[in-house]
Amino acid sequence: MRDNGQPLPVAAADPMHVHPVAIRKMSWETDDTFSLQLDLREFGESFHFRPGQFNMLYVFGVGESAISICSDPAKPKSLVHTIHRVGTVTSALAHMKRGDVIGIRGPSGSFWPVDPAVGKDVCIIAGGIGLAPLRPLLYSLLRNRKSYGRIVIMYGARTPLDLLYRVELEEWRKLENVEVLVTVDRGDSSWKGHIGVVTSLFSYLKLDSRSTIAYVCGPEMMMKFTLEELERRGIAEHQIYLSMERNMKCAVGFCGHCQFGPTFICKDGPVFMLPHVRQLLDRKEL
Numbered sequence: 001m002r003d004n005g006q007p008l009p010v011a012a013a014d015p016m017h018v019h020p021v022a023i024r025k026m027s028w029e030t031d032d033t034f035s036l037q038l039d040l041r042e043f044g045e046s047f048h049f050r051p052g053q054f055n056m057l058y059v060f061g062v063g064e065s066a067i068s069i070c071s072d073p074a075k076p077k078s079l080v081h082t083i084h085r086v087g088t089v090t091s092a093l094a095h096m097k098r099g100d101v102i103g104i105r106g107p108s109g110s111f112w113p114v115d116p117a118v119g120k121d122v123c124i125i126a127g128g129i130g131l132a133p134l135r136p137l138l139y140s141l142l143r144n145r146k147s148y149g150r151i152v153i154m155y156g157a158r159t160p161l162d163l164l165y166r167v168e169l170e171e172w173r174k175l176e177n178v179e180v181l182v183t184v185d186r187g188d189s190s191w192k193g194h195i196g197v198v199t200s201l202f203s204y205l206k207l208d209s210r211s212t213i214a215y216v217c218g219p220e221m222m223m224k225f226t227l228e229e230l231e232r233r234g235i236a237e238h239q240i241y242l243s244m245e246r247n248m249k250c251a252v253g254f255c256g257h258c259q260f261g262p263t264f265i266c267k268d269g270p271v272f273m274l275p276h277v278r279q280l281l282d283r284k285e286l
């Protein structure tokens, strides 16, 4: 698949090889979500990724987690991951500071294809941490802005304090022919914006069903309702891409942990065109 002339992803020769990398910067995005910028100088020119791909981040002596790359693919040496602290590995990562060393394996998995969106409108729909893997896609689209029509970003978080990348959301909002719609499940006294689940934002939009490509990432329940809404608006299933961020272990299709029939989420996904994973959405992960 072509991808707007971007370099092909280049992973380590051995996908099981863990590369030690130092943390260049650690910053908190919200109370429970932080970003780690990694120092990839050791990789020289050899590390490239595409929007939607992920790395396995390894805390030595603790374990490994799949985490999407959320930085600009055009700047592969400044690699950023935004991480929601939920359990063992992500809590250990949350204790990291500048100069600490972690391991990475990657980049792994499929990516958001941008070619189908050339000459079309784009609708990016994110829930919670799902905005992280969509951010590199947005950087790519904006870098080749003239190739695409209208860009709509719909983003929902639990509360105003859970919103990621607030400064950038405001910057994107100012761009011509870019619409940013933000909602929260629960407001607070300072919140003047929309309250409701992300699908409630559809009532503010009129999408051109024949000319819109949609990219969706978030909790599976949010994605299910979003897909229903997109299809109700006439967007065909081959115009919809989603990322299935299910629990996985080896990330290279060896262990079968994320296997559903012939499909391995880790190597065939996480990004899929809707018809390829529709049945998976009705099946709980193991």
Ligand SMILES: Cc1cc2nc3c(=O)[nH]c(=O)nc-3n(C[C@H](O)[C@H](O)[C@H](O)COP(=O)(O)OP(=O)(O)OC[C@H]3O[C@@H](n4cnc5c(N)ncnc54)[C@H](O)[C@@H]3O)c2cc1C
Residues within 6 Å of the ligand: 054, 063, 064, 065, 066, 067, 068, 069, 081, 082, 083, 084, 085, 086, 087, 088, 089, 090, 091, 109, 129, 132, 133, 244, 245, 246, 247, 248, 270
């Ligand atoms: C392709 C991919 C990309 C991802 N990108 C990101 C990202 O950019 N940022 C981010 O914060 N997280 C991301 N995740 C989720 C992340 O991998 C898990 O949250 C993490 O592995 C949890 O590890 P832990 O040791 O902290 O939690 P554990 O102690 O293993 O588990 C804590 C709880 O989280 C649940 N859990 C673990 N992994 C997942 C998962 N994948 N989905 C749902 N529930 C899970 C467990 O069942 C348990 O209930 C991604 C997952 C995948 C598969």
